[in-house]
Amino acid sequence: MSSRLESDPAKATTPLLDALQAELAERASLGLLRQRRVLHGMQGVHVEVDGQRLLSFCSNDYLGLAAHPALISAMQDCAAAAGAGTGASHLVTGHQAAHEELEHTLQTFMGMPGILLFTTGYMANLGIITALCGREDAIFADKLNHASLNDAALLSRAEFKRYPHNDLASLEHMLAQSQARRKLVVADAVFSMDGDLAPVPELLALCDRYDAYLLLDDAHGFGVLGANGRGVLEHFALDSPRIIYMATLGKAAGAAGAFVAGPRILTDYLMQAARPYIYTTASPAPVAAAAMAGVKFIQQDYDRRAHLHGLIDRFRQACQLQRWQLMPSQTAIQPVVIGSNDEALQVSKRLLEKGILVPAIRPPTVPKGSARLRISLSATHSHDDIQQLISHLQMLEAA
Structure with a gap:
């Protein structure tokens, strides 16, 4: 007599699993199936991925701090003193000295x-938007915003309106028509796939005019923009009680985590x-210690940021393309639009064969x-790294 225990688990299926398999197959046929790579060793511009030594142009480690000895030492010292895990949420016993x-360091710096x-x-x-907005409110979002902002807006149950990318006239029309109790404009400060900046002064002016508030996601600007690395607000010399500022600590700061800044x-x-914030275990204290070391580099190491901006200028001046489009960006994100999914994947593959790691980004991203x-x-x-990349890009475009 057969039993369920005797069946082959690898062959087990259900209508749901069949549907998921069909969707995966469709994504593969469209060139949209994502795959993971395994990084061995530390993050950096020279990395070992899946056993191959590569020159990498795909990390958000904009200041090169993720493998810096000072951050590693800060994390090790804190782990020895505070342990590996926090064991509780911030509001129970998880909020440690680090x-x-x-928070005090960021308060002074920002x-x-x-x-x-x-x-x-x-x-x-998710925390900001769902705490501040509900059914009686309205959220106005740039169409190229990060997925987290869109997901948060939907979860809040507020009215969710999206305006064309950086289209101030469309946004103003929406704000003028809204009768919502509370209005929140949300935008990436630096758009993660285009590298361009939001028109923050103009967004803030509209918020002032229509009694709205402005949430800026500066994940890719903090540490990079501004004379002192304070991000998009310093870049535009802005300060307003209407601004809610969010930045991450896993990119230019070299560690992990994020912070919200604004009125107390x-x-x-x-x-x-x-x-x-309330219902999750606090992140490990050693991560906070490493982030603090990274923030101190942002505060003090002007040469590192100046070198990055020199590389950005060099790349934009020297990378002359004919068929493909180098998008306008003054940030560390320099997108080259190719068009078709298959060609983008093939170019990324050809670069990999040359020892250069550059990801192909496809819809729906x-x-x-x-x-x-x-x-x-x-x-x-x-x-020299920049010139090597440019030479291979131009060769592949001409092929």
Whole structure:
């Protein structure tokens, strides 16, 4: 007599699993199936991936701090003193001295009275938007915003309106028509797939005019933009109680985590109402210690940031393309739009054969027909690294 225990688990199926398999097959046929690579050793511009030594242009480690000895030492020392895990949420016993010190450091550095740490930028955006907005409110979002902002808007149950990318006239029309109790404009400060900046001064002016608030996700600007690395607000010399600022600590700062900055009453309220903050175990204290070391580099190492901006200028001046489009960007994100999914994948594959790692980004991450190479520059790249990339790009485009 057969039994369920005798069946082959690898061949077991259900209608749901059949449907999922069909969707995976369709994604593969369209060139949209994502795959993971395994990185061996530390993050950097020269990495070992799946056993191959590569020159990498795909990390968000913009200042090259992720493998810096000072951050590693800070993490090790804190782990020896505070342990590996926090064991509780921030509001129970998980808020350790390293978290408190990092918040004070960011408060001084940013010059903003309210600072609240989150485990990730995704959680920070979910926490901010769902705490501040509900059914009687309206959220106005740039169509190229990060997925976390869109997901948070949907979860909040507020009216969710999306305006064309950086289209101030469309946004103003929406704001003028809205009768919502509370209006929140949300935008990436630096758009992660295009590398361009939001028109932050103009967005803030509209918020002032229509009694709205402005949430800026500066994940890719913090540490890179501004004379002192304070991000998009310093870049535009802006300060307003209407601004809610979010930045991550896993990119230019070289560690992990995120923080929200703004008026103290805002962060006090988020501590009481932001569910992703309240209902999760606090991130390990050693991560906060490493992030603090990274923030100190942002504060003090002007040469590292200046070198990065020199590389950005060099790349944009020297990378002359005919068929493909180098998008306008003054940031470390330099996208080259190729168009078709298959060609973008093939170019990425050919670069890999040359020992250069550049990811192909395809829909739905970017609009249909705009598959691209997303080139990320780091302060630890050399001018020779940049020239090597440019030479191979131009050769492949001409092939």
